[in-house]
Amino acid sequence: MKVMKFGGTSVGSPQRMKEVVKLISDNEQKIVVLSAMSGTTNTLVEIADYLYKKNPEGANETINALEAKYKRHVAELYSTEEYRERTLDFVKQEFDYLRSFTKGIFTMFEEKIIVGQGELLSTNMVTNYMLEQGYNTCLIPALEFMRTDKNAEPDLEYIREKLQAQLEEHEGKTIYITQGFICRNAYGEVDNLQRGGSDYTASLIGAAIDASEIQIWTDIDGMHNNDPRFVEKTQPVSQLHFEEAAELAYFGAKILHPTCVQPAKFAGIPVKLLNTMDPAAPGTVISNDTEYRKIKAVAAKDNITAINITSSRMLLAYGFLRKVFEIFETYKTSIDMVCTSEVGVSVSIDNKTHLTQILNELKKFGTVKVDEDMCIICVVGDLDWQNVGFESRVTEALHEIPVRMISYGGSNHNISFLISANDKKRALQALSDHLFN
Ligand code: ADP
Ligand code: ASP
Ligand code: MG
Secondary structure (H helix, E strand, C coil), X not given: CEEEEECCHHHCCHHHXXXXXXXXXXXXXXXXXXXXXXXXXXXXXXXXXHHHCCCHHHHHHHHHHHHHHHHHHHHHHCCCHHHHHXXXXXXXXXXXXXXXXXXXXXXXXXXXXXXXXXXXXXXXXXXXXXXXXXXXXXXXXXXXXXXXXXXXXXXXXXXXXXXXXXXHHCCCCCEEEEECCEEECCCCCEEECCCCCHHHHHHHHHHHHCCCEEEEEECCCCCECCCCCCCCCCCECCEEEHHHHHHHHHCXXXXXXXXXXXXXXXXXXXXXXXXXXXXXXXXXXXXXXXXXXXXXXEXXXXXXXXXXXXXXXXXXXXXXXXXXHHHHHHCCCCEEEEEECCCEEEEEECCCCCHHHHHHHHCCCCEEEEEEXXXXXXXXXXXXXXXXXXXXXXXXXXXXXXXXXXXXXXXXXXXXXXXXXXXXXXXXXXXXXXXXC
């Protein structure tokens, strides 16, 4: 069985929903994962924000505007009164539920419930549309099977068992539709897999049912060799190794959620990135194959802080790095890049929540310097150390850009540069010109 996931833009209007239905309605059995319509999750976050700020009017106004939009979508999507009415009832019930949060206390728990409503709306709309059109389909609720454990990691055993139960309960259907993004936590409360997490849902479902393939359908024809939001004339990459895809996703290629690669890789299930606007385009296949000696793509990760600790005492001292890393561990702050020298170490982090405490602790060991507003540029491909010439090509491309840190050798697939965020666009363009064009 295949898993097909459609992102926000792909279900972003009634017309787009109809296009999705065309893409999923061959006679092959499949599980279809849908995101919220584009913009909806952002609006739900905005509603939650008003409620945190104790502004029920602001929340109500935003809820009403969103509801009006959904009513228009429903009016347009269905051709029969029966299904229009049925879906409008559901929409009304959803928005009344949202309005109910403007009255009581508001905490993280209520926020989690609110931000997950977009996926409930989109899946209900598409399922009803398919039923109206006579397809052999049903909705399987993600909250019945998608769950994280006490470490907030997906509970794959539970997911496998409960998803199987859902499929058995609805045996004989061709198209199973479910929500991306939403799940329950170990205590049964409504939770989610983080923004952009519908990709993760698809990958977890793929692993749970040992799918033949996981397809991520979006608004672009696969992973491009550079970030199309900043660089002109980027090209789709036809094939990526799981490790290459994971590095690109982690270092900023928004097309794929960083966590999505791992379950598919473990289960050995190929992932395809495909374009709903151009379904015939080949897209990108992510698998265990490596294209020998090839640089594949470049990505950039924003909001990075570099911290440098120098200490004459570090000279030949064992245990120094452990002490430094322990401080980051204490404050649950993960490190992206590390560079060492005889007298010091530089690290980069993307989470500044505990920066002040971390700096205070580090000052006990040496002199500390901080550079904020940095960005990591990551070049990905078959960068095995035995392959000569790659490092020089990449550094040559950046010869006009001031570079704060370079990291190479952590994996066979990545060389990373830390630069000022101001130089990001210029650096990405220079790499494209030098490596690909
Ligand atoms: P969806 O809503 O379908 O999940 P996303 O917006 O999360 O879609 O991801 C698709 C977007 O990712 C594209 O529109 C593109 O702007 C952006 N993107 C960033 N880097 C890349 C890249 N290297 N290749 C392709 N798309 C990228
Ligand atoms: N709707 C969620 C978001 O916007 C999840 C997703 O689209 O993947 O983050
Ligand atoms: Mg996405």
